[in-house]
Amino acid sequence: MAASSGVVMPFTDRINRIKPSATLAAVAEGDKLRAQGVDLVYFAAGEPHFNTPQHVKDAAIAAIQANFTKYTAVGGIEELRDAIVKRHAADFGSNYKREEVTASVGGKHALFNLFSVLVNHGDEVIIPVPYWVSFKDMVEYCGGKCVFVESEEKNNFAITLEMLEKAITPRTKILLLNFPNNPSGASLSPDEMTAVVRMAAKRGIWVMSDECYVYLDYSGRLFSAGSIQDAHDRLIVVGSLSKTYSMTGWRLGYAMGPAAVIKEATKLQSQSTSNPTSIVQKAGVGALNGPQQCVADFRAEFKQLRDRIVKGLREIPGITCTMPQGAFYVFPNFSAYFGKGGMKTPADVSRCLLHEAHVVTVPGEAFGSNQHVRLSYATSAAEIDRGLERMRKFFKSL
């Protein structure tokens, strides 16, 4: 690869295979305009707008005061791993043991460890589309091949067992599930999820279920693949405290699965980051063992914000928008505007929204779509109204 100076830089093939995160890039582009004094509405961030609950902050402060500031076991202190297992059992009816869980620096880190442990050169990973930006890059970094399965937008971005089964080849190593989904908000019913997980496990395929939005399902049900006991020897659940407890900056996530896989993921972590921050682990214990009302409160508020933004978007002529069942994103289709105002792609729409409407969004290309743009509604109702008003004006002017 040539650097801007024209000098060929000796970087590895694996680092040249991946790109920077599109979500972070969209926010950075917005920040540049904001630094010039432009008043922006941000629909780009992938994080709750709530403060971290007080009892979680108190647990971290107590840890500092108690000088709990040294290295810990690589996969997290026993108290944390027990708290993860206990919370999951109470909320989802699973029965993981301490040696079947390892904590890492966010769910993203857990996913990276797991792909590194499981994906060999040429191994195929089945990924439903649209997908969270980092899956593709992580798999390709590890030398794997992504096999994308298009969901059906007209059915709320549905993915069926048959669609997934068709994508299986002798090289399939992992089926990646992420429901509720970032960016579409699609979810699978417990029956659908169970059928898919059992099918893959029976065929000897690993299922990685990224459940970082598992508590943000607006259908009123809470379901984790981790409760499907008969698939446990092929199933890995990835969880995160980031969205559940509004702790994105603290960086705490985990993986649960067969002890042998967990041991290898922890081995990799022992040679890279070591343990998640000691203080953060204590905050995590505080979050998982403490009062859970904040989780229900966040969910209730997100549901209201979802209804508000979907209604507003659907009122803009030409824009279609499915009703997300979970997470805090909408993924409207802007293709009716292609050909107008010089826009031909989601990246064009996002750019125009940024520079002309002063609304920050993330273009769909990064999620495997050439028609959609992702908007996060993790912001106040007033900001949603302000952003919608700007979008209404912009699209009307075309």
Ligand code: PLP
């Ligand atoms: N998985 C999905 C689908 C996500 O959207 C995110 C963050 O946006 C993550 C994993 C990683 O979250 P974290 O590393 O903060 O736990």
